[in-house]
Amino acid sequence: MTNQTTKMYLQIVRELRLLIQSENIRPGGKLPSERELAERLQVGRSTVREALRSLELLGLIETKRGEGTFLTDFRKHKLVxxxxxxxxxxxxxxxxxxxxxxxxxxxxxxxxxxxxxxxxxxxxxxxxxxxxxxxxxxxxxxxxxxxxxxxxxxxxxxxxxxxxxxxxxxxxxxxxxxxxxxxxxxxxxxxxxxxxxxxxxxxxxxxxxxxxxxx
Amino acid sequence: MTNQTTKMYLQIVRELRLLIQSENIRPGGKLPSERELAERLQVGRSTVREALRSLELLGLIETKRGEGTFLTDFRKHKLVxxxxxxxxxxxxxxxxxxxxxxxxxxxxxxxxxxxxxxxxxxxxxxxxxxxxxxxxxxxxxxxxxxxxxxxxxxxxxxxxxxxxxxxxxxxxxxxxxxxxxxxxxxxxxxxxxxxxxxxxxxxxxxxxxxxxxxx
DNA sequence: TTTTTCAAAGTGGTCTGACCACTCAATGAA
DNA sequence: TTCATTGAGTGGTCAGACCACTTTGAAAAA
CATH class of the missing domain: 1.20.120.530 (GntR ligand-binding domain-like)
Structure with a gap:
């Protein structure tokens, strides 16, 4: 499990892309919770978070404490x-x-x-x-x-x-x-x-x- | 400590920028280890990692297992x-x-x-x-x-x-x-x-x- | 002395489990 | 009906534990 050549969090970034595509999540839409993602992808929550934080820094997703993680609306003017x-x-x-x-x-x-x-x-x-x-x-x-x-x-x-x-x-x-x-x-x-x-x-x-x- | 308005990992990104500047770390240079950063900034290691992973995804830093984290040339950012x-x-x-x-x-x-x-x-x-x-x-x-x-x-x-x-x-x-x-x-x-x-x-x-x- | 070997220390990679802070909706009281 | 409360769900953070890998330096061998 921990013996991958590709870093786990990068793989998760990829998985997320596929997930967004397959479940047709549109800008503004909600992503699965961190705990659920960890479960589904069979990885630790902290690893999932590393991937999510990366995407957040890029402005591709938005997170709201107590609510969840959302796909960013490209139109929104959010300075990274x-x-x-x-x-x-x-x-x-x-x-x-x-x-x-x-x-x-x-x-x-x-x-x-x-x-x-x-x-x-x-x-x-x-x-x-x-x-x-x-x-x-x-x-x-x-x-x-x-x-x-x-x-x-x-x-x-x-x-x-x-x-x-x-x-x-x-x-x-x-x-x-x-x-x-x-x-x-x-x-x-x-x-x-x-x-x-x-x-x-x-x-x-x-x-x-x-x-x-x-x- | 955990009651910040700004997210911790973003603050760390900022701290890192200052650290790089103040210690004059040049592209290719080595950053402090994750454990040391956590200690110096008084935060958990996982939080430090969230910041580092973000910067890595952008191509701003490079990490080598067993060796450390290194600064890359800004111009090589992976934004695109x-x-x-x-x-x-x-x-x-x-x-x-x-x-x-x-x-x-x-x-x-x-x-x-x-x-x-x-x-x-x-x-x-x-x-x-x-x-x-x-x-x-x-x-x-x-x-x-x-x-x-x-x-x-x-x-x-x-x-x-x-x-x-x-x-x-x-x-x-x-x-x-x-x-x-x-x-x-x-x-x-x-x-x-x-x-x-x-x-x-x-x-x-x-x-x-x-x-x-x-x- | 010089070379080789290898064990320890240091570092990133990952997982687990625990709290905290916050949001929201269902529940129950007024 | 309306309002207050509470509990479930979610992100934010931390501490500690292993694992895999690299470097290094001391001990052993030559």
Whole structure:
């Protein structure tokens, strides 16, 4: 039992993955209790905990004392402390996270704008209307909508994670300059003008980035 | 003692960071033993282990039974690997894996071709020469070179994983049609012609995809 | 003296059982 | 019906016990 080549807790991480899959546990769903897992996997509870703690540190699960362990909702903005204090200490890495997130965003824009089906989706007109009436729009909402429409679940998931790990305060108070870029982006998407959409996106992103750096 | 608002193991992660800093432990260096840490921090050994296992899963430390715990290079963190086992779990759509890999490839091409520094790298001319002389070139080698040159480690890591996951036999026997596309791609990169580079890449990819589907 | 052997100490890996703190729902009293 | 209580379930932590493995240094052999 204790004579494995692979470490037990890593095996448990794997088992958990399978369990989540086979029992179709969705984000927010509850995992079996530590004691039950120990029993089912025939290992000690402390070993199960080592695996769970690892996943918790990664932000993949959430634990609530007295309640249980839950699968994390990717959408939830929960900053993983280590990443900021440990890994993401390296500025180059932080930059890579942002850039990589933007890669996925840009490609989604290209796909949506380039598809005569996708760029006619009523959601774009609706968002544009909201922008003009309310005078503001949440960046995340718009981008998410685009990612979802681009219809690549893998890319969407990566985006969620990158966003989570790249954590940064996109201030909601849109200024005119930003709104202009967003409006251009939406319009370009609806027009199917890929290049213009990308240009608008870049302008928008640049606007945000500058705001971030000057802080 | 057990009445903290912050979880003990997270506090230990923090303590460890400070300890590493204050004792100036460098990558490869040895950390205090689990028993010593438990003693110094006045916590149980199992709690220390929960913290250590978390950091190990992230690839921040390495443990060797009978020897001890060692610090690894931060830059070697396993964030992508670990997350991928969970992300790729239900997103079984092979199609998405391919498309997402291509997203990263295309963006790298854009970056390299768009940089007057990167597109002048001697490696492109060298590869072009190899193609013309040998009449063939390994797709993976070329793409990897581009990814590396684009200078985004995170993206590079993702690419490696996606490649591994999408695993497919890119037959090496280049035919004239394929060689033509590759040659165009390399030339376009050196010319700094982003659009042409992307077109050539797409043509090349399409050629491969067709070969894949007919199989 | 030099080399070999091997037992002890140190370290991570795992299990067990014990409490504590907290949540929730069923139970029973008002 | 409403409210208070209590007990079961769950995560948080600890202490102590073995096991498997590596290093090391002292004793034995050459």
């Amino acid at each position: 402390e280590v990443l900021s204090t440990f890994i993401l200490q390296d500025t180059k890495t932080i930059e890579d996270v942002h850039i990589t997130r933007e890669i996925h965003e840009k490609e989604a824009i290209r796909i949506v704008a380039g598809s005569t089906v996708l760029n006619q989706l009523p959601v774009w007109a609706s968002l544009l209307k909201q922008l003009q009436e309310d005078g503001s729009i949440v960046r995340e909402d718009l981008i998410r909508e685009i990612l979802i429409s681009s219809n690549n679940r893998l890319s969407l998931k990566m985006w969620f994670l990158l966003k989570q790990y790249g954590e940064e305060p996109y201030q909601g108070h849109s200024e005119d300059e930003e709104n202009h870029a967003i409006q251009q982006l939406l319009t370009a998407i609806m027009d199917g003008d890929i290049e213009q959409a990308i240009r608008s996106y870049s302008a928008w992103t640049k606007w945000l980035t500058q705001g971030r750096e000057t802080t | 690997e670990v997350l991928s086992t969970f992300i790729l779990q239900d997103t079984k759509t092979i199609e998405d894996v391919h498309i997402t890999r291509e997203i990263h490839e295309k963006e790298a091409i854009r970056i390299v071709a768009g940089s007057t520094v990167l597109n002048q790298l001697p490696v492109w001319a060298s590869l072009l020469k190899q193609l013309q002389e040998d009449g063939s070139i390994v797709r993976e080698d070329l793409i990897r070179e581009i990814l590396i040159s684009s200078n985004n480690r995170l993206s590079l890591k993702m690419w490696f994983l996606l490649k591994q996951y999408g695993e497919e036999p890119y037959q090496g026997h280049s035919e004239d049609e394929e060689n033509h596309a590759i040659q165009q791609l390399l030339t376009a990169i050196m010319d700094g012609d982003i659009e042409q580079a992307i077109r050539s890449y797409s043509a090349w990819t399409k050629w491969l995809t067709q070969g894949r589907e007919t199989t």
